[in-house]
Amino acid sequence: MIETKINQDASPQRLLCASRRAVLVALVVATLGAKLQGSEKNTVVFTDVTVYVGNGDVIEHGVVVVRDGRIAQVGANLATPSGATVIELAGGSLTPGLIDANAAVEPTDRMMVDRRSPRQVVADLFHGAHVGHRGGVVGCCGSRCPRQLQHASGKKCPLCGFPEVRPGMAVGVRRSPMSVENSSEVIPQTRVLDSVNLGSADFERLLEGGVTTVFVAPDAGAVISSQGAIVRTGGRRGDRIVRESGAVMATMGTEPSRGGFGNNLPIGQFVNFYNRRPTTRMGVAWVFRKALYDTARFEKGEVVYGADVPSKPAMRVLRRVLAGDVALRIQARMQHDILSSIRLAGEFGLKFTLVEATEAHRCLQELKETGTPVIYGPIYIDAPGTRRFTAEVERARLHTLRALLSAGVPTALTAHELRDEDGLARQAMYAKRFGVSLADVTRCVTQTPARLLGLADEIGLVSKGKRADLVLWNGEPFGGVSRPVVVMVGGEVVLDRRKG
Amino acid sequence: MKRRLSMQVGLLLVLALAPSATASVPAKVALKGGKIIPIVGEEIDEGTVLIEQGKITAVGKDVVIPYDAMVVDVSGKVVMPGMIDAHSSRGLDIRNEHLGVSPFLDVYDALDPSKLYFEDALRDGVTSIHVIVGHNCVIGGLSRVVHPIGMTPDEMTDQPSVALKLSVAPKRGSDRMAQMATFRETFRELGEYLENLAEKKYEESLEKKGEKIKVGPDEAKKLGKDLITPEDYDDKHRNLVKLTRGQLGAFVYARRAGDVAAALSLARAHGFFDRTTLVLGPRCYKAIDEIKASGRPVVLDAQLLYREENPVTGKITETFLPRVYADAGVAFSLLPSSNTSLAERYLNYQAARCVRNGISRKVALKSITINPARALGIDDRYGSLEVGKSASVVVMSGDPLDFSSWVEQVYINGVRAYQRDKDIRLKQLLGEEKPEVSKPADDGKKDDLPAGTQKDDSHDNIGGGKSKETSKKAEKKKG
Numbered sequence: 001m002i003e004t005k006i007n008q009d010a011s012p013q014r015l016l017c018a019s020r021r022a023v024l025v026a027l028v029v030a031t032l033g034a035k036l037q038g039s040e041k042n043t044v045v046f047t048d049v050t051v052y053v054g055n056g057d058v059i060e061h062g063v064v065v066v067r068d069g070r071i072a073q074v075g076a077n078l079a080t081p082s083g084a085t086v087i088e089l090a091g092g093s094l095t096p097g098l099i100d101a102n103a104a105v106e107p108t109d110r111m112m113v114d115r116r117s118p119r120q121v122v123a124d125l126f127h128g129a130h131v132g133h134r135g136g137v138v139g140c141c142g143s144r145c146p147r148q149l150q151h152a153s154g155k156k157c158p159l160c161g162f163p164e165v166r167p168g169m170a171v172g173v174r175r176s177p178m179s180v181e182n183s184s185e186v187i188p189q190t191r192v193l194d195s196v197n198l199g200s201a202d203f204e205r206l207l208e209g210g211v212t213t214v215f216v217a218p219d220a221g222a223v224i225s226s227q228g229a230i231v232r233t234g235g236r237r238g239d240r241i242v243r244e245s246g247a248v249m250a251t252m253g254t255e256p257s258r259g260g261f262g263n264n265l266p267i268g269q270f271v272n273f274y275n276r277r278p279t280t281r282m283g284v285a286w287v288f289r290k291a292l293y294d295t296a297r298f299e300k301g302e303v304v305y306g307a308d309v310p311s312k313p314a315m316r317v318l319r320r321v322l323a324g325d326v327a328l329r330i331q332a333r334m335q336h337d338i339l340s341s342i343r344l345a346g347e348f349g350l351k352f353t354l355v356e357a358t359e360a361h362r363c364l365q366e367l368k369e370t371g372t373p374v375i376y377g378p379i380y381i382d383a384p385g386t387r388r389f390t391a392e393v394e395r396a397r398l399h400t401l402r403a404l405l406s407a408g409v410p411t412a413l414t415a416h417e418l419r420d421e422d423g424l425a426r427q428a429m430y431a432k433r434f435g436v437s438l439a440d441v442t443r444c445v446t447q448t449p450a451r452l453l454g455l456a457d458e459i460g461l462v463s464k465g466k467r468a469d470l471v472l473w474n475g476e477p478f479g480g481v482s483r484p485v486v487v488m489v490g491g492e493v494v495l496d497r498r499k500g
Numbered sequence: 501m502k503r504r505l506s507m508q509v510g511l512l513l514v515l516a517l518a519p520s521a522t523a524s525v526p527a528k529v530a531l532k533g534g535k536i537i538p539i540v541g542e543e544i545d546e547g548t549v550l551i552e553q554g555k556i557t558a559v560g561k562d563v564v565i566p567y568d569a570m571v572v573d574v575s576g577k578v579v580m581p582g583m584i585d586a587h588s589s590r591g592l593d594i595r596n597e598h599l600g601v602s603p604f605l606d607v608y609d610a611l612d613p614s615k616l617y618f619e620d621a622l623r624d625g626v627t628s629i630h631v632i633v634g635h636n637c638v639i640g641g642l643s644r645v646v647h648p649i650g651m652t653p654d655e656m657t658d659q660p661s662v663a664l665k666l667s668v669a670p671k672r673g674s675d676r677m678a679q680m681a682t683f684r685e686t687f688r689e690l691g692e693y694l695e696n697l698a699e700k701k702y703e704e705s706l707e708k709k710g711e712k713i714k715v716g717p718d719e720a721k722k723l724g725k726d727l728i729t730p731e732d733y734d735d736k737h738r739n740l741v742k743l744t745r746g747q748l749g750a751f752v753y754a755r756r757a758g759d760v761a762a763a764l765s766l767a768r769a770h771g772f773f774d775r776t777t778l779v780l781g782p783r784c785y786k787a788i789d790e791i792k793a794s795g796r797p798v799v800l801d802a803q804l805l806y807r808e809e810n811p812v813t814g815k816i817t818e819t820f821l822p823r824v825y826a827d828a829g830v831a832f833s834l835l836p837s838s839n840t841s842l843a844e845r846y847l848n849y850q851a852a853r854c855v856r857n858g859i860s861r862k863v864a865l866k867s868i869t870i871n872p873a874r875a876l877g878i879d880d881r882y883g884s885l886e887v888g889k890s891a892s893v894v895v896m897s898g899d900p901l902d903f904s905s906w907v908e909q910v911y912i913n914g915v916r917a918y919q920r921d922k923d924i925r926l927k928q929l930l931g932e933e934k935p936e937v938s939k940p941a942d943d944g945k946k947d948d949l950p951a952g953t954q955k956d957d958s959h960d961n962i963g964g965g966k967s968k969e970t971s972k973k974a975e976k977k978k979g
Contacts, residue, residue, distance in 0.1 A: 199814060315633040361931060383928065399931030420805065421841050421853070430842050433904045434930060479841075480852035481904035 043067045043084035044491065050093040052477060054446035054461040056439035066095060066468040069491030072464055087472065087486055093441060095477050096462050097212025097469030100424050101449035102355055103374045104417035106202035132463070185223040185256060185278065186291045187211065188248045188321070189313035192218045192313075202419070206233040207495055210484035211425035212469040213459055215246060215449075217355070217416070220255040220331050223278065223287040224248060224310075227326070230453060232469075235489035241339055242455070246325035247353065248317065252337040254342075254390040256284050257317060278398050279336070285344060292348050320365070322348060329375075331390040333358040341426035342366055353452065354415070358396050361403040368407050371450055376401055377414035379430045385417060401444070402435040404484060411439070412449040428478040428500045443477060467491075505676040513921075523867040525915050526570040528552045530563070531895065533575030533847035538885040539869045544798035549579055551891040554914030574895050577908060581885050582627025583847045586799045586833040586872035587751065588637055590617040595634030601686050603743070604735040605641030607631045611653040617657075622848050622918050623926060624836070627881055627892040628658060630872070633665050635753045635779075636672050638682050642739055643751065645876055648814040649917045658879055663749030664739055668759040668766065669781070673891045676793075680762065687770050690740050697732060698724035712768050713852055723979070727862040744771040749877060751799070757786035764794050778920075782806040785824045792828045797875040800825070802837035802844065804853055820857040820868070849902040855901055865900070889940050890914075 019462040040389060044066040051074065064071060069112030080086060196216050212233055218226040228249060230242040257278045278284045287308060294304045295318040308319065320326040330341040330352050337495035338357060345352045352375045354360070360367065367374065378384070379401065383393035413422040413431060428441045436444075450460025458467050469493040475482030487495035529551040536544040538559055548973055550558035550565065558564075565571060581787035588918040589595040611631060621629055643662045650656035670679040676857045702724030708715055713720065732740055742748040749771040752763040760778065767773040778784075778791065779799045785806070791798060806819045833850060837844035844850060847868045854864040873883025881890040890913040898905035910918035920926065 379841060380842060382840040396930050398929050403931060421843050426843060429903050433906075474856075480849055481855045481901050483856050 008370070009075065036487075041102075042069075043072075043081055044082050044468075044488070045084045045086050046094055046472060047086055047088045048082055048091070049438055049472065050476075051462050052095045052438075053441050053463060054091060054096045054442060056443060058439075060093065064442070064462060064470065066470070066482055066488070066491050069456060071462060071464055071466050071468050071470075072475065074464060079111070087493070089472055089474060089485060091475055092485065093208070093396055093473045093475065093477050094462055095471050095473065095483075096446040096450075096466075097471055097487070098210045098424050098428075098445045099213045099412075099449040099453070099455075099460060100206070100211050100414050100416075100445075101215045101376070101412045101452055102217045102414040103211070103214035104219065104414055105196060105206075105214065106200055106417075115375065138140060144156070149285040163215070184319075185287050186310040186314050187222055187226055188317040188326075189311070190222050190226040191229060191245050192216050192226045193231075193241070193244050193248060196229065196231065197229065198237065202304060203233045205419045206423070207487055207489075208484065209419060210425050210471040210473075210487060211423070212457070212471070212487065212489050213450075215451075217329075218249045220249070220251040220253075222251070223256040223284050224250045224291055224314070228329075229307065231491055235492055239490055243453075246331045246453070248321055250330045250354075251346075252284060252288075252330055252341050253281065253334060253392055254330040256287075257281065263273075266398070281340070285340060290345055291315075291318060292322065292350075296348070297323060321350065323353070324351070329350040329355050331355040333394075335359040335362040335391070337392070337469070338363045339366060342370055346370075355414075358393055358406075360409075361397055361400045362395075364403060364407040364409065367409050369402075372411075373410040374404055374450065375412045375414050375449070376404060377427055378416055378418050379427055379434070382421065386494075398434040399433050405436060405440050405444075410452070411444060413444040416450075425478055432478055438476070438478070504575070513704070515968070521966055528566055528569035529891075529911070529914065529916075530569040531579050531893065532571055533573055534577045534579045534895065536885060537578060537580040537865065539865060539901070540583055540884040546879055549891075549893060551893070551911065551914045554891055554894075556885060556889050556891050558824055558885055558887060572895075573910070574909075578896045578905070579885070580678045580894050580896065580900060581869045581883055581889075582894050582910065582912065583625050583868045584628045584630075584833075584872035584878075584882060585626050585836060585847065586630050586875055587632055587835055587899040588617075588629050588817070589632060589634040591615050591629065591631045591787075592633065596636040596640060596671075597633075598922045600638035600674070601681060602641055603639045603737075603739040607633065607641060607643055608657070608660065610652050611644075611656065613653065614650055614658055618847070619925070622647040622910055623907060623920075623923060624848075625894040625910060626836070626847060627910060627912050628873075628876075628878065629893065630662065631832045632663065633750060635667050635669060635755070637665060637667050638671055639678060639740075640667070640871075641688065644749075645878060647912050648916075648975065649912055651907060659750065659876075660761055662876060663775075664743050665751050665753070665778070666763075666766070667733065669753055669755035676759075677760075680766075682743065683766060686740070687744075687792075690744070693737050694725075694728070696743070697728055701725070701727040702734065720882050723765045746771060746773070746775050748775065750776045751779050752776055753781070754787075755781040756785050758782040760784055760787040760790050764790065764796075785819060785821050788824055788828050788830070791825075792830050797871065798825060798830055798832045799872070799875060800832050800834060802835040802839075802850070803836075804850065820853075821860055822854045823857050824858045826854070826863050831871050831874070832837055832867055833875055834867045835946040843903065846903075848896075848905075849903055852901040852903065858935065861901065908920065947960060 019494050029290070045149045046062075046064040049062050049064070051059040051064060052058065053074075059074065061076050063073070063080065065073040065078070065081065065084070078089065088239060126352065163408065181395050193216070194198070198497055208341070214231060214233060214292065215233060218228060226249065227245040229244055229249055230246055232240045232242060257280055278287055290308050291310045294309055295315045298315045299319045317326060321328050326388055327347070328350055330345065332338045332341045332354060333356050338354060340354065352372065354367065354372050357374050357376050359405060360376060379398065381398065383396065387393050401411065401413065411484065413424070413427050415427045424445055428445050431441045432438060447456070447460045448458045450458075459469050460466070462470065468488055470488045471477075471484045472486035474485045475484045486493060487499045505922060516565050531549040531551070533546055533548070536547045536549060536559060544561055545560075547559065547561045548563040548565065548570065549556060550563050577753045580883050591612060592607060593612060594610075618629070620735070629648060630643060630648050631646055633640035635894050644657055645662055646653075646656040647658050648656070668679065670676050678952045699720045702720045703713055703806060705724070705727055708828070715723070728928060730738070734957040739748060743750060752767060754763045760780070761775070763778060764773070767776040770822065778794075780791075781801050783790070783806070800821060804821050805895055806821055808819070809815070810817070822832060822834065834847060834854070836847050843939060851864040854867065855861055870879060870883035873879035882892055885893065891911055893911040895909040896905045897908050906920055907918070909916060909922045
């Protein structure tokens with residue numbers, strides 16, 4: 001299912017803003033239209049570039065004319081309108097701005113930089129300077145570390161790498177659990193947008209990597225987590241938020257049961273309904289089922305009772321999920337978690353998008369039969385980040401994306417929290433190495449995620465009428481020696497490295 | 501770094517790859533028709549590399565191929581010298597041991613041929629690896645250059661006793677004052693040891709002649725100096741003596757810019773400046789002027805992009821480090837990264853990153869071949885495709901700077917050590933070959949439990965009808 005087919009926020013305020021904006025634009029156009037007629041001040045032209053349209057088509061000696069933030073013309077050997085700003089680069093190629101359909105965005109760029117010496121931090125922790133309310137030691141990454149002893153003895157924390165915090169590794173390198181709401185394992189009423197910092201340097205990192213639009217994904221700490229958001233990585237601030245609340249994220253597997261360590265509380269505290277967490281996949285599936293089952297009862301006006309009843313705000317969102325108004329994503333890595341997701345969603349007649357799907361190559365038949373789209377990635381053999389501690393990544397393979405595409409499963413590629421040499425453009429580069437054609441790979445990071453996010457009218461292709469979110473590369477895109485040199489968001493050049 | 505597939509497969513692969521000394525391998529091999537990147541000299545679009553008795557005997561467009569040579573058709577492929585890893589601790593069981601000053605250690609004792617790192621190195625086209633201890637030391641121990649083939653450290657070794665590792669950056673738990681004081685004390689103690697040894701040798705020489713000692717200690721020390729032979733040194737001091745006499749290389753690690761001056765002055769003070777290779781952490785680029793002035797070869801840390809945050813404004817500045825060295829004309833060697841990144845572990849990708857950031861292709865390719873060879877003192881045999889050099893050659897499916905290119909064949913000293921179409925592990929990772937599944941002994945016919953076993957099956961239909969069937973079977977058997 002293409003998620004968010006009706007996820008345009010229908011709140012009255014936004015409608016009002018939209019109508020106000022329409023009036024304003026009409027006024028501006030009316031007054032300035034006459035003055036600007038004939039002038040090409042707002043026009044930018046990319047000349048003599050190889051255009052990778054995004055759907056597999058390639059235009060040699062392409063010319064792309066951008067006007068008022070939109071793509072006005074695309075074709076081979078077109079004439080350059082006079083007075084327009086010309087951007088050219090010998091041997092360059094143009095792609096749509098890349099779209100990461102499952103990006104984990106670092107909320108702040110200063111969080112990871114602890115300016116105390118590591119020894120001081122350990123001493124502070126030991127003396128209880130920062131003890132979480134549910135017990136347990138809180139690392140400098142803010143997360144409640146299950147490996148309490150390792151913090152205390154100065155060994156490396158598996159979640160944040162503490163005590164090896166170094167200033168240079170702040171930006172976009174660590175995932176912060178500021179986007180993981182730990183109050184309950186069913187929290188679809190929360191929105192990840194509320195904890196996203198649009199000024200975070202992570203967005204600059206993304207932009208430099210050629211990514212212009214991201215679905216900000218909530219962390220996988222809860223069973224049914226927050227609603228994601230779609231934001232642009234650059235451009236005018238007023239234009240940055242594309243969708244305030246997107247799909248609801250759910251997780252199958254190890255991560256939502258990691259909070260179950262809270263069930264082993266220090267002496268003096270007791271496990272109760274307020275702090276009990278699932279510790280196994282059975283528990284995770286139970287929470288998922290109970291939440292949706294209780295929502296269905298709530299919807300019918302029946303009494304909701306028993307343990308682990310989701311909150312009313314949560315159920316109000318989940319009933320829209322059951323109705324198909326709010327899309328559902330499920331992150332599952334292992335084969336049995338993927339099959340469980342299909343089974344669980346099937347119990348409620350729900351369509352969903354599968355996320356990460358490390359072992360998708362073992363479930364191709366089931367994915368094909370249910371028509372489940374997949375947001376696959378990142379590509380790895382030695383799992384980066386906190387995945388390594390989930391024991392779910394042992395059977396990762398390099399051909400999974402190729403297998404998914406060959407089986408005809410609609411698949412988008414994501415880099416999730418990885419940046420720089422493992423960012424989305426490089427994920428595409430890896431995919432090419434492991435057997436995916438350039439045409440397919442380009443689609444996986446442009447047209448397909450645009451479709452999955454319901455934004456195919458606006459972005460994802462270099463074609464007339466779409467937003468001018470474009471990336472100019474100094475060579476063939478997704479190659480070892482090429483990188484984004486010019487990045488344009490909404491017709492505005494936000495990065496230009498042609499001299500550097 | 502864990503691998504999921506069985507060790508047995510790994511050993512099988514190593515066995516399959518390791519050429520035995522007496523195996524019949526072709527004495528002459530001609531790699532014909534490929535694009536040749538010799539590193540020294542111009543690239544040849546279509547040519548031949550002739551290998552005879554493990555050495556390169558011809559490189560060029562029109563090479564006369566002997567009638568008895570095995571001709572390998574590499575048309576459409578690229579032939580280049582085997583790449584060289586100039587500094588790696590990954591073949592050892594631990595990077596450093598606890599003792600700070602340990603010049604008597606030798607990586608030979610810790611070298612583990614079964615490490616997957618060596619298999620990966622071969623797969624990635626690295627034919628020479630400088631195995632050396634890590635940075636967490638004062639004086640770390642003796643390194644050696646190995647090939648990534650062989651079942652024992654002896655089989656793997658290409659050049660023993662290449663260099664001593666020193667670190668100016670303090671050992672963990674220590675600080676720079678203590679580190680430099682330790683160096684001073686070490687060399688002072690070495691001087692004292694040598695003087696005492698000289699005195700002892702003089703006394704011994706007199707004893708042999710039956711004479712009595714007539715001079716004072718100072719005079720005896722002077723007279724005995726020339727009587728010392730290399731066998732007289734104890735383990736603890738032997739390598740230090742060699743170091744101070746320029747008979748060993750010195751790989752000196754500097755972590756921050758200030759360490760560079762300390763490293764160079766240490767080298768000058770104790771006689772190993774002309775054998776010093778600087779191993780530089782990211783922040784050392786700020787001392788580029790001193791580095792250039794020293795003229796010493798440089799090995800760069802695998803982290804090529806350095807980000808620095810301005811403590812006042814919070815603004816982040818990015819520096820692509822090899823560019824600083826390339827612009828200054830300093831010859832540098834790149835290292836493969838040991839982090840989880842899929843791309844940075846390839847030396848040729850690190851070179852591609854350099855080209856991406858404005859460094860010339862020639863310089864980038866040199867930094868993974870001839871520059872590390874020079875830094876290691878093995879450039880008479882490795883690092884380029886030149887007549888007379890050892891035939892360590894890599895055949896790639898395309899240009900080394902194109903990330904979609906794969907290593908197809910690897911020759912080490914003229915012996916074909918790797919072929920991609922026979923690489924089982926790679927096939928499995930790429931989903932091209934299913935791993936062998938062992939069959940059960942009785943072909944799985946008997947799926948019933950022994951008679952009388954209590955079955956723990958629920959009669960709910962959650963698991964489907966199967967549980968009912970098996971319980972029915974049990975009832976049948978009973979009945």
